[in-house]
Amino acid sequence: MEYKKISSSKIATIGVGTWGIGGKIEREQVTRQQRQQWAAAIREAIDLGMTHIDASEIYAGGLAEEIIGEAIKGLDREEIFITTKAGMEHLGREEMVKACERSLKRLGTSYADLYMPQRPSQEVPIAETMKALEELHEKGLVRHIGVSNFTKNSLLEAQGCLKNERVSAVQDEHNLLRQNTELLRMCTEQKMLLIAYRPLAKGELSQQGIPILDGIAQKYGKTPSQVALNWLTGQERVVTIPKATSREHMLENLGALGWKMTRQDRRKLSGIGKETAIGSHALITNT
Template structure:
């Protein structure tokens, strides 16, 4: 699948809680997380998802440190602007700050992290258009947007992707959001693809893992790969290896149906 004109790995790497949480940085495991992101890139994962909110921007700094020794043109960086920064000039200021932290000349995919009913989507999308025209951002998208909100945003500028919660315990997007995206050339990026680990104890998933000689995580991710780019987090090299091995097999149709 192509994302913003680049070939994307079937699974990306999420960075939530690497380097801190909700607007709060944590520097205690910086070297570990930089090494994990580097290892993921070396193993073939080239989609790295982050946001200005993660660790109050510190997570973006870690991503910037990790990617500096790689060919930037082969890496797809996704970052997001927080809903309180969706006014035109705030978007511009946010993206400049993200670029500095990422130590990059451009961002591949810039997303509206959550909708904000107090700011007109048109105003935000005009700022996004300006960023693309200036080459600061390759393409833009949204996150946590309903079909109606996507339609509204699309009326002002092209949307590349919608990042949504999508996992085997949250399949509601298959009813409306994902079909709409597929019909309109919008990529789906799946956050919380393992439902914070809950799907790993799902008996259906465990049984299929035994059948295919895989891990429960690989079964869960493989299901999602058909219609999205899942972005699990990894905190150990073996987690990265597990993720990479989730896209080199195919579930039977009857097994896919059994998971729905």
């Protein structure tokens, strides 16, 4: 596995997303066997080196966090990097502290490596949310502070609200088809990490049918998914969290690492997408 720095820590370049495990927003009725299968898949990902696990309190009404907790039970916690998030209704100071504590209980851990609001609130001032994040950091419940789906101005405001800490990471959509170039530039300038979700554009980049992508995949003996992920992870400040629940899919994702494309091929790939605005999902209710 390749790693990148997040402040003084390290994070796996390719991690595991858990959106959709156990349901979308609402918790689904799942069997014990299903829970065990999902937990086993997460554990296998960790065994393969994908030690960054991304979650949120809103994923399946907290069930995704519970399943992660089952997956990591008995493992060396220091070898695992857990990101989780607070929903928009819990971004006030008291609400966020309580939300974080509930998440940690579901995860079966005493701290989150990275904690962030799922997206900015229309009702709670950003300053109050960032104060809550600093308080969580001071209590040792959170090791790094992040934000998700923030607009450019909201991100700058959030960074300016912190007194003793800084925003270490930003989570947003970034992939070949929807390139968040402005956010990537900000992350480079501010020395923040960009955690790219939807790295395969909801499967659009996993299939053949994009001539430039298909041609480059054939040139390097890779799949379209591996080329798309390599394009992402080849960017200095980017890590990503594709969802994978089968060993075959996990190994395919890992095949995106350990090789490099030429600059010319990277430029060709960059030409197939379009710019997407920073925080373009800020008002969407799910990820």
